[in-house]
Amino acid sequence: MSGWTDHLGEFAEGVLNTVLLTVFSTLGAVLVALVITAFRICPVRPLRAFGTGYVELFQNIPLAVWLVLFVFGLPMVGISFELFPTAVLATALYMASYYAETLRSGINAVSSGQAEAARALGLGFGQSLRAVILPQALRTIIQPLGNVTIQLLMNTALAAAVGVVELTEATNRVNLVLAEPLPLYVGAGVCYAVLAMVISSGAGVLERKLVIPR
Amino acid sequence: MTASLRRRRLAALLTAVALGTVTACTSGGTAVPPAGGAGQEQSLLDRAPVASDADLAASPTAQAIKQRGQILIGSQLDTPLLSQQNPTTGQTEGFDAILGRLLAKYILGRPNVKIVNSTSQIREALLQNNTVDVVLHTYSITLPRAEKVSFAGPYFVSGPAIMARKGDSSITKPQDLKGKKVLAVTNSTGAALVQQYEPAQVITLGTNSECVTALEQGRADAYVNDLTQLAGNAQTNDKVQVNSGTFGQDPYGIGIHHGDETFKQFINDWLKKIQAAGLWQEAYKQTLGTVIPGDAPTPPATGFVPGS
Numbered sequence: 001m002s003g004w005t006d007h008l009g010e011f012a013e014g015v016l017n018t019v020l021l022t023v024f025s026t027l028g029a030v031l032v033a034l035v036i037t038a039f040r041i042c043p044v045r046p047l048r049a050f051g052t053g054y055v056e057l058f059q060n061i062p063l064a065v066w067l068v069l070f071v072f073g074l075p076m077v078g079i080s081f082e083l084f085p086t087a088v089l090a091t092a093l094y095m096a097s098y099y100a101e102t103l104r105s106g107i108n109a110v111s112s113g114q115a116e117a118a119r120a121l122g123l124g125f126g127q128s129l130r131a132v133i134l135p136q137a138l139r140t141i142i143q144p145l146g147n148v149t150i151q152l153l154m155n156t157a158l159a160a161a162v163g164v165v166e167l168t169e170a171t172n173r174v175n176l177v178l179a180e181p182l183p184l185y186v187g188a189g190v191c192y193a194v195l196a197m198v199i200s201s202g203a204g205v206l207e208r209k210l211v212i213p214r
Numbered sequence: 215m216t217a218s219l220r221r222r223r224l225a226a227l228l229t230a231v232a233l234g235t236v237t238a239c240t241s242g243g244t245a246v247p248p249a250g251g252a253g254q255e256q257s258l259l260d261r262a263p264v265a266s267d268a269d270l271a272a273s274p275t276a277q278a279i280k281q282r283g284q285i286l287i288g289s290q291l292d293t294p295l296l297s298q299q300n301p302t303t304g305q306t307e308g309f310d311a312i313l314g315r316l317l318a319k320y321i322l323g324r325p326n327v328k329i330v331n332s333t334s335q336i337r338e339a340l341l342q343n344n345t346v347d348v349v350l351h352t353y354s355i356t357l358p359r360a361e362k363v364s365f366a367g368p369y370f371v372s373g374p375a376i377m378a379r380k381g382d383s384s385i386t387k388p389q390d391l392k393g394k395k396v397l398a399v400t401n402s403t404g405a406a407l408v409q410q411y412e413p414a415q416v417i418t419l420g421t422n423s424e425c426v427t428a429l430e431q432g433r434a435d436a437y438v439n440d441l442t443q444l445a446g447n448a449q450t451n452d453k454v455q456v457n458s459g460t461f462g463q464d465p466y467g468i469g470i471h472h473g474d475e476t477f478k479q480f481i482n483d484w485l486k487k488i489q490a491a492g493l494w495q496e497a498y499k500q501t502l503g504t505v506i507p508g509d510a511p512t513p514p515a516t517g518f519v520p521g522s
Contacts, residue, residue, distance in 0.1 A: 072424065075431040083417065083433070160400075163417040163428075169400075173418070176406045 007174040014170025015191055021088060021156040021166055026149055028092030033099030038129060040104055058097035064158050066090045071162040087159040095152045102144045106137035139210045146203025150196045167191055255312060258496055262319045263487045275477040276321050279347055285318045288332030288340050288349035288469070294446035295501050297351050309501040310351050313369060316493065320484045338362045341469050349469035352442060360521030364474055365467030366481035368514045368522055373460030374404040375441035377448070379429060380455050385436045388461045395434035397425045404438040407462050426451060440464060441506065448505040456506050465519045482516040489513040
């Protein structure tokens with residue numbers, strides 16, 4: 001296994017890019033998901049339809065297809081970003097549909113009496129969402145959110161196919177030089193496992209602090 | 215939205231996606247017939263050498279082919295400039311195809327070739343069970359392969375070369391890649407080789423067509439891949455051009471039955487004859503040379519790589 005140490009820098013860069021992809025995509029996906037979920041439960045019919053359409057559209061087409069569309073399709077209509085932001089955009093928009101569904105299940109878990117009580121207090125739709133429903137919904141779905149985030153982490157590996165040098169692509173490149181696939185990919189797998197464990201134990205800590213026992 | 219309507223809209227969208235992807239892969243891709251008509255090749259064949267009885271007597275395999283009256287060549291029909299079937303004439307065109315006919319004329323006195331489709335998975339098997347006499351189609355000589363089949367040649371040395379957008383001749387040699395953004399296919403030898411020339415960034419994509427599209431769209435300044443692959447791209451896509459010859463070595467050999475030393479010697483002698491007569495160079499100019507800049511390269515000396 002000579003030469004391992006020569007490539008530690010490449011590995012570190014790969015891990016860093018995977019982490020950055022995960023963090024930016026998660027932030028973007030959660031923001032989009034909040035909006036989409038609000039649309040899905042709001043009283044305005046066209047917005048509800050848009051929310052449903054969004055989730056159906058993004059969930060029913062694989063991320064690999066979205067990545068190819070964003071990387072090669074957008075430049076055809078004159079929109080071209082660097083590869084990394086393009087990968088973040090595609091991953092965030094795609095994963096937002098999963099976050100939105102998780103969020104909606106959390107909202108469904110909040111009893112309708114809560115919404116009625118909020119209305120009785122004179123709160124509007126946005127106010128009751130922010131002050132009453134969302135806090136309870138979010139505290140119900142911490143573990144599922146953690147799982148979706150792990151799914152997002154794993155999905156960042158697809159960005160390798162469109163030229164982003166994240167952990168998987170870094171491993172591909174080192175393997176091309178060293179031709180030691182077994183230890184290299186096992187090593188990459190361990191890195192992914194560690195990152196996933198960070199997410200799941202973070203979710204576990206939050207869960208213990210915030211969960212609402214029913 | 216009813217379920218059926220939703221399904222139909224989804225179907226329409228998926229169709230659009232599929233079309234978009236196909237367009238992305240083949241933009242500008244029309245089948246252009248290779249330059250150099252049948253007339254040029256006919257003159258080449260007219261001047262091609264024919265083996266003497268003494269030559270033939272040295273190789274039992276060559277004698278058997280002569281008796282059969284036809285040579286069976288393992289090749290493929292879908293490789294532009296090397297071996298591609300022309301749908302209107304049914305004739306196989308390209309460098310490998312012309313060499314195949316020259317070899318046929320050398321043995322038989324006339325270019326009577328039967329092409330047996332041989333993908334890279336089954337080439338060794340076809341030679342081992344004598345389904346074909348030779349495999350003549352981008353068959354890279356490697357030591358593991360040389361344990362299963364024997365290689366005459368090499369008859370051509372390919373290797374990574376540089377492609378750029380049409381009209382951009384700023385990068386013509388590997389040293390020019392320094393500080394540039396370079397495309398390569400994931401896990402290709404080009405991707406590994408290009409690192410030493412200190413490019414600003416190497417972008418690796420999964421397939422050749424994705425790399426060509428990314429090059430067209432300006433994501434990088436150059437694309438490095440095997441010369442013959444790039445030449446094929448340049449022929450089917452008028453937005454890109456080949457800017458350099460090769461800067462690495464991938465020798466193509468003529469695969470024959472393992473251990474058939476007399477036939478190997480027979481083919482090597484033929485290669486030397488067509489090279490000395492300038493026929494090899496002409497075949498190159500009529501095919502690969504139409505899109506690769508510069509003169510025909512010096513033909514490789516037979517047996518110079520391990521395994522041949």
